[in-house]
Amino acid sequence: MRSFEISYWLRTSATRQGYATEAVRLLVDVAYDQLQARRIALTCDQHNIASRRVAEHAGFVLEGTLRSSVLGSDGRPADSLVLSLVPGDRERGPPRAATAAKPSGQDCVGAGPIGGCLPIVACPPR
Numbered sequence: 210m211r212s213f214e215i216s217y218w219l220r221t222s223a224t225r226q227g228y229a230t231e232a233v234r235l236l237v238d239v240a241y242d243q244l245q246a247r248r249i250a251l252t253c254d255q256h257n258i259a260s261r262r263v264a265e266h267a268g269f270v271l272e273g274t275l276r277s278s279v280l281g282s283d284g285r286p287a288d289s290l291v292l293s294l295v296p297g298d299r300e301r302g303p304p305r306a307a308t309a310a311k312p313s314g315q316d317c318v319g320a321g322p323i324g325g326c327l328p329i330v331a332c333p334p335r
């Protein structure tokens with residue numbers, strides 16, 4: 210089955226302008242419309258409100274808590290959250306309240322491993 214994992218981060222000067230939400234929505238479109246995804250998931254620190262909001266604005270649904278799955282900033286085991294998006298979620302559509310991005314031409318959106326998150330990974334069909 211085609212299953213994907215994503216993560217995201219922005220330059221600090223580019224945060225809170227809707228860029229991450231817009232980028233994740235675009236990634237979802239590519240994964241489903243061009244790569245025939247059946248599931249997209251992400252993991253985030255339980256205290257990372259911004260990351261969770263980005264995912265939920267893009268239609269991801271909280272799936273569960275991975276207890277003591279990462280080391281927190283204090284070096285002690287901490288919980289992380291798993292959110293996922295499956296076709297039924299997408300058909301229902303994400304909440305559309307997030308702000309639209311205002312491209313400036315000088316900020317960047319990235320994807321890859323950070324803070325216990327996983328890089329974009331495309332797993333081949335089994």
Ligand SMILES: CC(C)(COP(=O)(O)OP(=O)(O)OC[C@H]1O[C@@H](n2cnc3c(N)ncnc32)[C@H](O)[C@@H]1OP(=O)(O)O)[C@@H](O)C(=O)NCCC(=O)NCCS
Pocket residue numbers: 216217218219220223224225226227228229230231252253254257258259260262263266306307308323324326
């Ligand atoms: C997480 C991150 C990608 C969010 O990017 P962003 O472009 O600021 O996100 P958006 O502008 O699309 O905002 C999405 C939501 O997060 C909220 N948000 C953004 N930064 C926030 C913050 N510091 N504290 C609380 N909420 C925040 C926004 O208000 C918005 O929610 P709302 O529409 O309900 O108000 C960015 O903060 C970042 O790169 N953080 C460091 C790396 C990281 O934590 N990556 C995720 C690892 S799982």
